[in-house]
Amino acid sequence: MNEIHAINGPVVKIKGKTDFQILEMVFVGTKKLLGEVISISEQETVIQVYESTSGLRPGEPVINTGEPISLDLGPGLIRNIFDGIERPLQSIAERSGNYIVPGTDVKSLDEEKGWDVTFTCKIGDVLTSNQVFATIQETDLVLHKLMIPQGLNGEVVKMKKDGKYTIRDILIEIKDKLGNIHKLDMVQRWPIKTARPFLDRKTLSIPLISGQRVIDTLFPIAKGGTAAVPGGFGTGKTMMQHQFAKWCDADIIVYIGCGERGNEMTQTLEEFKDLIDPKSGKPLIDRTILIANTSNMPVAAREASIYTGITMAEYYRDMGYHVAIMADSTSRWAEALREISGRLEEMPAEEGFPAYLPSRLSQFYERAGYVENINHTEGSVSIIGAISPQGADFSEPVTQNTKRFVRCFWALDKELAYMRHYAAINWTQSYSEYISDLAKWYNKNVGVAFLQDRQRFVSILAEENKLMEIVKLIGKDVLPDDQKLLLEIARVIRVGYLQQNAFHKDDTYVPLPKQLKMMEIILYLYRGAQSILTQGKAFSLLAQTNIFEKIIKIKYDIPNDHLEMFDDYYKLVDDTLRSIK
């Protein structure tokens, strides 16, 4: 039997040769703490333990399981909240009270609950990997599709009738080529560190709409795309992730709280039960999976939480859904890698991070994509990862390496956050490489004006940026009128458009047609004002009217479902400009 020899925090060693496999899941000690084999040599086997090792003793047993860390995938994932290794926190609370006790052995999915199963196959059908054999209405928003496990092909030789079953009831039996019978229930197992396969990657051409103006307009992300949100503390990373989780037009949300605050997970849980999805009229929780490995939970499980989340996402992608993952924060995962690496006395690369940090990051972001599934449906996984750079300095290794593997970079800016300009996305440092891929979609679905107006906004902001260099030295007063006007329009864009209040009932989510109309009226005002100036009238006369304030407040004053009110504003602009003598 294998016995513990050494214990150092989450790292446990067994002396001598073992027959363990690398990355194998093991149970450590008499409490059966979950662990993973991370290195093997003639001399010793090293295990990282996903739970607190306090009280663990040398000599206690380590039991191997023969499989890598894997998940149970099946109905009951949605609406649930799990820890980093797929233990349902609600059941843990029912069993052990307010605190998470190490070694709590609970089932990931509810095995008692009955699900209404509708079969989509019949006896004699030949089914292949990932083909759907039955469906279950998992929540009001999600139709769960039960699929043939990966690698299995064969004929349906026995099946139940439509009806209520639990996840461990055998639903169908499949006879493979060799004549072996496979009995299938509702649960698949899948190792978290292996990407679920697909047929083909598709080019990304559809945006993941968030209702956040600065994103949808300036730095959009595609369905199946990747984005990083770096920012110092308090700059709005978590709020941005929450806004996406609430409003983006994915079918399924997987929200991973990785090494962050407990209260934020509590808030998400409470809020999502009450918040209603504007499109379906159902509570948001009906499309959401929460994974909470908060900062005070064991460090090693932070890494697992990221992989757990992405594996669940791929599972729903395989059913033909668009899934979006929020990972808050990937830095905590990287730090967990660093901590374990340090305990193994590995040679550190930059700032103590192990040399394999970049490859781990790239493997993670590689699992995003818009794909043709093996069952010929299409689905996507989009990843939005927050980064918490040390000292808000973007030159640190996690930010820099992530930048290499993502195509949207939403840089959050301390100065903007200080003046309560939220979302504090810095428009000069941020970028999206998806614009040209998405152009066709925008032109077709929102109108060609959208990207043209976007371009105007970008150049006005760039121009403002240049002028501000001068203003900082000599003040605004000495600028010529056309430049004063440009600065004023830039302010309207910044305060009236880019800035968006997540706590305002209308402003929290703004559909694309309203975004377009807002851009149009701002640019209409700009053109009108420019022609006033060319008629030789002074900018100061314009500045005295309240037209700029009126336009800035459109975001609050025109409800999302009353876009006809924009007509009044065109009239207001006309009247105001005409009144200037």
Add this chain to the structure above:
Amino acid sequence: MDLQYIGLKEINGPLIFIDNVKDIGFEEVVEIRMNNGETRHGRVVEIQGDLAAVLVFEGTKGLSLNNTTVKFLGHPMEIGLSQEVMGRMFSGLGKPIDGLGPIYVDQFFDINGLPLNPVSRKYPRNYINTGISSIDGLTTLIRGQKLPIFSGAGLPHNELAVQIVRQAQIADKEGESFGVVFAAMGVKNDVADYFKRSFEEAGVLEKVVMFLNLSNDPIIERLITPRAALTTAEYLAYHHNMHILVVLTDMTSYCEALREFSSSKGEIPGRKGYPGYLYSELASLYERAGIVENATGSVTQIPILTMPNDDITHPIPDLTGYITEGQIVLDRDLHQKGVYPPVGVLPSLSRLMKDGIGEGYTREDHQGLMNQLYASYAKVMDARSLASVIGEDELSAVDKKYIQFGTLFEKHYLSQGYSRSRSIEETLNLGWELLSVLPKSELDRVDEEMLNTYFDQDKANKDFKISDRVKIQDVKQEAK
């Protein structure tokens, strides 16, 4: 049976190594007896087969390889608690030091605690009225929040903490009881005295539990002090339904003790020599604030830390800010201008205030007003830096208004004095009155309705005795 071992294999900094040990657990407590009768305590920090590394809380000074007997106690570090702890004073390791003898123990608790299950938390929503405008108005403290004070050497963070304790209405209903748990780590004796005296003067001493590890006390003991304090706070909050305010000072000393421990263990250092797990360590303390489902009490934390060199990007404030629910940052310039409390507004933040202010909590205009004050004060900074380049006289009329607003804001809103307590209405109204100094068109964060209700330029001009020279009319004139 307790196992005893005579003699040590090695002593290295605060660590001792014991050979041929059997059947001991990771993080188990040990008792170390010296030949002269003195007893110290430690904790198993690493096990390699039959070799154990033990961290000695009181330090290893005076220990030798053969004058000691080590006893493994078979359980993690525990503290015995009952309601008798109220009004008592303990060492950094939780031993009574006020000469009143041991306390009756109702139950023993593992001081490390366990991670609180997020589904068992209740999201904090009730604000604590501290009577301090810069906190109540701009960085509202919520019951169950962890809101640290980021300070610097010589800044009045202790005064501010005492003022909060003194003025805060922690319990809002009849019959709810409150208490204060105070943990000192590496602070000077006079600082501890100051807190004690202030609690006494405020008449709350019998509601305070003190844990003191002073600057001349053993350094490694500091690693235990906040844990003993937080275990006590949780006990009072969750077992006796009290609202507990925990003041932890100085977190910087705590982190330094951790660095010392880590380096003696030969661990690979991270930024500025602090161990790579500093974030997790701090989280294991700060995350012990909150409210739980099946108790009516709460644990609110106000950790105090001094930023080395006033540098907010130093790992200690940086990692703290990533864990806590906001921060109150003290500003040296304001302090030098004589502003008390010198709360540096722009970098300060309360993340929980959004759900604890507004209609039904404070007042419907609070959120908008707060945003506007931040935005306008940020512009004051721009105007000031422009003024430092081109001179104040050359500023535009609007920028001059900002300069004026900034001066008044610091003088009337921020600067409120040590003994003054303002109601939330006073604070909100004062905010509006100050904003009314600015041209109405500058207030782009608040809606029309609020402006109509609260914006009152004439009153502001009268109350602040604003001379004609810089009145708003001028701004208009100039525009024409």
